Amino acid sequence: MSLEIVVIGGGAAGFFGAIATAETNPRNRVTLLEAGKEPLAKVRISGGGRCNVTHHCFDVASLVTYYPRGGKALRGAFTRFQPKDTIEWFKSRGVKLKTEADGRMFPVTDNSETIVNCLDEAASSAGVHLMVNSPVASVGREGDKFLVELKRGHRIGADRILIATGSSPLGYRVARELGHSIESPVPSLFTFQIKDPRLKDLLGISVENVRVRLAGTKLEQTGPLLITHWGMSGPAILKLSAWGARVLHDNRYQMSLLVNWLADANPESSREMLLKTKTDYPKRKINAYCPFDLPKRLWQSFVSYVGVKEETPWAELSKNTLNRLIAELHQGEYKIQGKGVFKEEFVTCGGVNLKEVDFKTMESKICPGLYFAGEVLDIDGVTGGFNFQSAWTTGYLAGRSMAI
DSSP states (O other): OOOEEEEEOOSHHHHHHHHHHHHHOTTSEEEEEOSSSSSOHHHHHHHHHTOOOEESOOOHHHHGGGOTBTHHHHHHHHHHSOHHHHHHHHHTTTOOEEEOTTSEEEETTOOHHHHHHHHHHHHHHHTOEEEOSOOEEEEEEETTEEEEEETTSOEEEESEEEEOOTTOHHHHHHHHHTTOOEEEEEEESOOEEOOOGGGTTOTTOEEEEEEEEETTSSOEEEEEEEEOSSEEESHHHHHHHHHTHHHHHHTTTOEEEEEESOTTSOHHHHHHHHHHHHHHOTTSBGGGOOSSSSOHHHHHHHHHHTTOOTTOBGGGOOHHHHHHHHHHHHHEEEEEOEEOOOTTOOEEEEEEOGGGEETTTTEESSSTTEEEOGGGBSOBOOTTTHHHHHHHHHHHHHHHHHTO
């Protein structure tokens, strides 16, 4: 028996799902619909055009901790298809991946077109019928079949449908019309807009290990932080924005950020270090000698902010100034005044309610024959290849399940 299968969305999850279903059962007719003129747009621009395919984390228990939403649901899914399988999938098609120091994995060519071409060729050789410039107007149910209507008037009947529309409103609308509930989509993975005199003229300065926390919450992250012309960025900020996506949205991106610039130390050890410096280098200027592993200009900004004059020697460091300096180093408070974007890559928190989907098959528990994969689901990962991995995993499982 052959089936008519329609995949809506020509991104990573859609392509992977279409390839998996066509390869699992070549008798099926698989149609992949892409609204734009070119599929795999996000794959092309990801990782600065290099494509961060996945992450070198093969332990499922660790892997799920990189997902602010969806980790629990993905745990079983990752036992069936995880980064190790992704690497093997591409390797078997002639594409080798390499691992960078932070665990991110890229094609050895450092070119996203390598991944795009691989997916294109795999889909073509599996017999997937790709239709570009084919935006979907509606999806309806007719008995035990589906009817997909394109905006240009063309109609396609289907036995099974995979929705892999990313964060496009179409996917949420179709899912809702077919009985699903949607967790309201809000941005995730973004930078913070902060205007603060302490950051003025510090563009491009980075600190390797900083602890950041949203005031009034338990949400905190550690990692590198980068000062930008609009505020703060870097892995620590991006991870915090992902875990705090909902609370930041609910507060209209107006919250206080607490920054511990010395995440490896504590206030008492810093106090000892400052007092020792005062004893050992009494004649040296405070703003010219920093006893911590911090960029010189950042240290000078803090020293100036707490009222230390340029000529003041360490011998004249008062107890009050010492306390202010420790507070600044370990619990500096900065006002978030809005969100920026993270390069060209944006991720959405929210989507189809995960309790309404069977993660063994990615089939809807509400509407038989309807499947979901990728970011249309309420799943999002932090930066580092995790969002692509959830797309490959859910696309693969959906594709295999739809085929039979």
